[in-house]
Amino acid sequence: MPDESAVTVVTIAHGRHDHLVRQREVLREVAAGVPHVVVAMEDPEIGRLLEGDPDVVLREVPADALGLPLAAARNLGVATAIDEGAELVVLLDVDCLPGPDLLRRYAEAARAAPGDMLCGPVTYLAAGVRPTRAAELTALTSPHPARPAPPDDQVVRTADHDLFWSLSFAVTPATWARVGGFCEEYVGYGGEDTDLAWSARDRGVGLCWVGGAHAYHQWHPVSAPPVEHLQDIVRNARIAHRRWGRWPMSGWLTAFAERGLIRWEGNDVKVLRDPPSPD
Numbered sequence: 001m002p003d004e005s006a007v008t009v010v011t012i013a014h015g016r017h018d019h020l021v022r023q024r025e026v027l028r029e030v031a032a033g034v035p036h037v038v039v040a041m042e043d044p045e046i047g048r049l050l051e052g053d054p055d056v057v058l059r060e061v062p063a064d065a066l067g068l069p070l071a072a073a074r075n076l077g078v079a080t081a082i083d084e085g086a087e088l089v090v091l092l093d094v095d096c097l098p099g100p101d102l103l104r105r106y107a108e109a110a111r112a113a114p115g116d117m118l119c120g121p122v123t124y125l126a127a128g129v130r131p132t133r134a135a136e137l138t139a140l141t142s143p144h145p146a147r148p149a150p151p152d153d154q155v156v157r158t159a160d161h162d163l164f165w166s167l168s169f170a171v172t173p174a175t176w177a178r179v180g181g182f183c184e185e186y187v188g189y190g191g192e193d194t195d196l197a198w199s200a201r202d203r204g205v206g207l208c209w210v211g212g213a214h215a216y217h218q219w220h221p222v223s224a225p226p227v228e229h230l231q232d233i234v235r236n237a238r239i240a241h242r243r244w245g246r247w248p249m250s251g252w253l254t255a256f257a258e259r260g261l262i263r264w265e266g267n268d269v270k271v272l273r274d275p276p277s278p279d
Helices: 018-031 043-050 070-083 101-110 173-179 192-202 226-246 250-258
Strands: 005-013 036-041 057-063 090-091 097-098 118-121 123-124 155-158 168-171 207-210 215-217 262-265 267-272
Touching: 005 018, 005 070, 005 101, 018 036, 018 043, 018 097, 036 070, 043 057, 057 070, 070 090, 070 173, 070 192, 090 101, 101 118, 101 168, 101 207, 168 173, 173 192, 192 207, 192 226, 215 226, 226 250, 226 267, 250 262
Parallel strands: 005 036, 005 090, 036 057, 118 207, 123 215
Antiparallel strands: 090 168, 097 215, 118 168, 155 207, 262 267
16 A cells, blocks of 8 residues: 555646645755656646756646536546556645645545545635745644534544535546546536536545645635536536436536526536526
8 A cells, every 4th residue: 555655746736836836845845855747738838937846756738628628637647646556646736735634644544444535624725825844834724614624633424525626636547437527518617527527426536634634725716616617517517417317516506596597407507508607
């Protein structure tokens, strides 16, 4: 089973250059020498940004006319990590900074629960909070209340795969092969991580929450609901409904309907008008 020396981090990126630079700074501090596969999506500047970084393996995913190919980019990143010899792959959102013990705790959890997908708690940082060193992160720890946050020395298995999120998670190559990776029908924002979790549940792969594997989400503007991604969300929700017979992202879809942006028509959703500017 993997130890920290056999871990590879995977990040997909489009824009958010300041966030990526801070992520690299913190990773160098907490995990010097750990390989980091960065997959650029329609952003040639990322290659220039990371030029000369000896720990980075840069990949680029082909563009898709429908939107950012998030699922395909993550699959390419994991495939690259496994081809490079990773025994544990940690997928970390470009907005997330790794806590001091994130990689160690994921490696320990992979030894305790080798066949499961592993998720760690994520703290959302406030606007204006821009830590660049790991020592600054611990005092900021306040995990998102909508997800489990076990004590730092515990791993808790859950039957609720709907809680999975792709901000910070880890898998062994064997578990990844069993789940099958992200479905690349999903393009643009929303749905691909829910589909991955449902595939895991369908194939008997458990989901564990790993205490102490803290990540820290750097602030950026958001809208609630994310009306700027309306078309992507509806298109991807339809894909999930066709594949699984149920609707994902139901809270967002309900909010869109309440705003008169969509209408339910039997087993389908119709977009009624273009969304306004985000709140």
